[in-house]
Amino acid sequence: MLLSMQWLRDFVPYEGEIQELGDRLTMLGLELEEIFNPFEAITPLVVGHIVECDPHPEADKLSVCSVDVGEDELLSIVCGAPNVAKGQNVPVAKVGTTMPGGMKIKKAKLRGVKSFGMICSERELELSDAHEGIMVLPADLKPGQNFVEAMNMETTVLDLGVTPNRADCLSILGIARETALAFDLPITMPKLNLVESGGNAADLLKIEIDDPQFCPLYQARILQGAKIAPSPDWMRYRLLSVGVRPISNIVDVTNYILFELGQPLHSFDGDRIKGGKIRVAPASDGTKFTTLDEQERDLISSDLLIWDAERPVALAGVMGGMNSEIHDGSTNVVLESAVFRPGTIRKTARRLSLPSEASYRFERGVDQQMNTFAMDRAAQLMSELSGAKIVSGVVKNEPTPWKDRTHTYRHARCNSWLGLNLEPEFSKKAFTLMGLEVDDSNADSWKVSTPSYRLDLEREADLYEEVARYFGMDKIPSVLPRISKTFDSTVIAETPYGFYRRIKNWGRGVGLHEAINYSFVGDDDLDLLGLPKEGRVNIANPLSEDQNVMRTQLAPGLLNTVRHNLAQGNSHIRVFEIAKQFVKDADSDTETREQSRLGIMLNGPRNGSEWPHEHGDADYLDIKGLVENLLSDLKLGEASFTQAEDHSYLEPCVNITLGEKEIGFMGMVKADIADKYHAKKEVWMADLNADLLRDTVMAHKIKFAPLPVYPPSRRDVTVIGPVSLHAETIKDAIFGLKLSLLESVELVNVFTPEGQDEERNLSFRLTYRHAQKTLTDKVVDKEHKKVLEALEKALPVRF
Structure with a gap:
């Protein structure tokens, strides 16, 4: 999230050091990643006043200008813009200035006339695409002023990392709340001065929502008589400072409100909405829809659409459609403000690889109670900037109104969890500053109501975290916890977690290092090992092409671990991993069957270089010994080992049987496959069914026998x-x-x-x-x- 300091000061009167603000926000959970000047490339430019403007003696389309750039300095500059004229204030790049595009301004001679600088257009300054002429500045500016300062452009922007649970901080208002909390400052909300022109919006538009679970709220305002034009400089420069390209006054307002208040909005051309109706409904499989980026999208039934009476006009929460976009000839505007189900928007945006600022916020959750204020503020700005009249009333459909949420808070328990000794008044003050309402009539158990913009506060433990944030995570002392064993320990030991922890303790005890690999591998990895294509679980939106499928066996991940260790100079490799493998299964609820496996892999010398033993390489006896040691540790008795006739990546391969159940296999990775992973020595592997081992251990009955008394x-x-x-x-x-x-x-x-x-x-x-x-x-x-x-x-x- 990019934070403009000018914009922030509209909400809170913070005048301290920028670094201090960044440090405090970091301790509150908003990590400061960078501080930068968004207009640094044009900082060297100055304001110039054209004193004289005469035609070039040798070129009809050029003018020779005498430009005052302050300190009694007049520059002779040759300019080819058709709108250059005497008396104008203009941005000037002096000799030696490097332009945003990388061009360096030098002394030049154009058709025999020397030129000592350049008068710039907005396109040359990368402020817009306008290049029909030079940029003409306000008349009240003084020659020699720094151009960025004179135009009141932002010079300080903070790049803050926002965790997925803090959707409220994806706006200037949200970060202002955190700033107010950190420095005990008041918050000033933008003033709303909405002027309606009469009529009734509800008579002009109807809203239908097919399924309330996908859209709890959809409302709209109607504006008439708008004139599409560029936005004023102050709005354009603010949007540019946070990385948004200005388009037009109507579209820019929706982007402005999105960053200011965190509510995504969308403006439709009212004349293109057919039948005076908007309907929120899912797409049908095979529906084709062209979004604003001029790409035709193939939709499925899980995608949510905004329809008029005849056709879809927007991909809900993600992007509008070409068939209803605002254009230069638009006059009537339908302003949409809605709340959509986060999971639906997230799935659509990921599946179509179509991220947007709107979907980024919708998929994390927006403030339903702020929705109306955001829409009205946007309507007011659109009216002021375009001359449009706002039709009276709001068209609204809210099948699922917002319900206030109240949580129990126990201060003594909070102190216990945090390891602190805070007074109750401290917590009450923290909650009050955060906008939470506290009922402390019961001193031992408070009732705390959370605001609609704090969707992350779902349980009592979240309130403890808020107290810790306000106290300062960096101030909580480090204290080693008291370790005690309870009767619950035996219960935990019988859970899958307890069993796998036992396996891990065994692995570390026999000198193995635990490997933790991604569950994702590449088709190429599985193909290299000769594993079947049937049963692979493909990933819809992989992180990369070499991680496009879920692993069907542990071997690819462990072999990549071997390769990585060899690349780092570690030749003594003894690793194990206990993790799940994934195979398609139509009978499963998730259509995927998961099975826990234990993988062991050995490569290189049997003993480390620091041991005074023989340094022969690991072989079959080593891997077999580890398997036998594990079974002995689990008190499962002896297994039988039979050589398998064929295996896709092990040769030889030995099946491991315990009683009548095959619990796994082991063997040596084929030399040509090991070579692909840069292993020049033999690689030995064992792969055991951890779920089956656990079931066997749980069913195992402990028998006691006297210890031998006589010597063997x-x-x-x-x-x-x-x-x-x-x-x-x-x-x-x-x-x-x-x-x-x-x-x-x-x-x-x-x-x-x-x-x-x-x-x-x-x-x-x-x-x-x-x-x-x-x-x-x-x-x-x-x-x-x-x-x-x-x-x-x-x-x-x-x-």
Whole structure:
């Protein structure tokens, strides 16, 4: 939001430092982004008085002017404008001035006559498109005056960042209220002096609203006998200072009120409204409508239109139509002032990629009670600037009148939440300055009524925030909160949030870094991984082309995380992400099925450079170990791992099964895909169904068993077998013996002898234990011999 200081002072008498104002507004939630001079490019210009104006001796269309620019300085300037004449005051660019377009004024000789400057037109100063002649200034100006100061142009504009909830601050009046709050200043509203000419507007126009939920209020005034002309300088310069191009007196007034009071208005050519009727109704699918930017729009049933008796004449809340616009020959004006449902306007503006100052405000909510005042002030200005007469009365349809809102406020609770010890009178003063009405008859629980322009105040907590804003967010002391665990902690642990927090704690505990990626990816990312096009959820208005679809798997985001880390010089990458993936589902209420997944990705050295261990690269055993560690941490027991025949981006790929349920998959990202993400070493990934894991954990019944009392006895064995023989097959064969003393079997090493392609060595550690006594070597050796004999009989192995 651009704030003109001249305009602001029409509402509040602020005379302090500009930076101080910006700092205070920032602390109130309106962040100051920039302070600038909107007319800085023409600041070097001065007012000149043409003392003499003679024809050029060598050119019929040129004049040689003697121009007084102050301090007894006369400049000889050759000018080609047809309207230049003796006695005029004009803007002059002296030699050395750089014009807004970048041209630098130099000494010149035109047809043999020297010229020491330039007399400027409005177009050359980028004040308007007028270029038929030079700009003629008021006669009461003095030669040598700075042009910007002489014309009372704005020299200070603040660019303020307004959060989406503060729709009331998208106007000069709204920011004036915040300024008054910050410095305890009075607010002066513009004086309304509306002169009606008779007649009855309600006899000339009827308003119909098909569905009140889309339009709570629509009203209009009718003006007759308007003369379309340029707006006066003061209005044009104010609009230019906030980035709006002046068009004509009628259109400029609607833009002026939009910035001044925050109410978007629209003016129709009254003679182009057919049948004396305006109807607010949705479009039909396939409706075509040409907006003021001369673009034909294809509309759908969710778009809201303004119709006359025969056709649509405006895209409600977004932009008017070409078929009803104000033009140079317009004389009768229908001035619209309305309130539309924010969500409807937002969807239409986003879908059509048609943002406007009006839609920006409508989609955040406008002040319904200010609506009539804004319309009447606009009608008054239009009448004063165009000579139009205002027909008596207002044409109005308000199916949903504004209802005052009252909230409970508990001061003790506010102090508790803010960590402050404020007196009740402090809060009451803050609310009063903000325009809120306070009923404190009950000292413990006040009733606070919020004004119609503060749509963001929806609950008691919002009132606490207002007290904090008035106190000063920067003044609230930093105090570490007291941490205590309650019985609710166990309840939270059973929620999805509690379970995912547990997963995150596990991830950090095993040395993984959490990645948080956008839910948006690009079609190119999914295509690169060979993921199907079916089921993709496309985004209607993507942030960019490489974020035009919702992710169907976590792999694209994690691979982009790997690429980013490699680009920053981090070669030891161990990351995890717990997030949702999205797939189209016609049976879902949102037509999209969401599933929480846990993704783990490893790349580079197994250990960081600071660890005094071997620095081999991460491999299959690392990713498998993490999956087994997670399942152990969740007390879910052991999973089985089976190699998948084919996968679009993992090779090899292993399916992970827990009981009879497949909970995910893991494997190595194909080398050509990893190369696309600048990974020169193997990238290992696991993708687990977090929702299924949670359901399994919630259904899991905890069983208690006594801790072992007697020591274990361990035996290592190296099994030599074909490369195609899986370690899991060997483990299953051992457990299949159902030996009572065998407690566990662990794979501790895999070794392939140099030059050997057909066989490999698998080393296992077998743990034996008896629950009632200490085992002797003789007993253990006997059990271990059974294992070796059984393996030789069942599998093609040797020892």
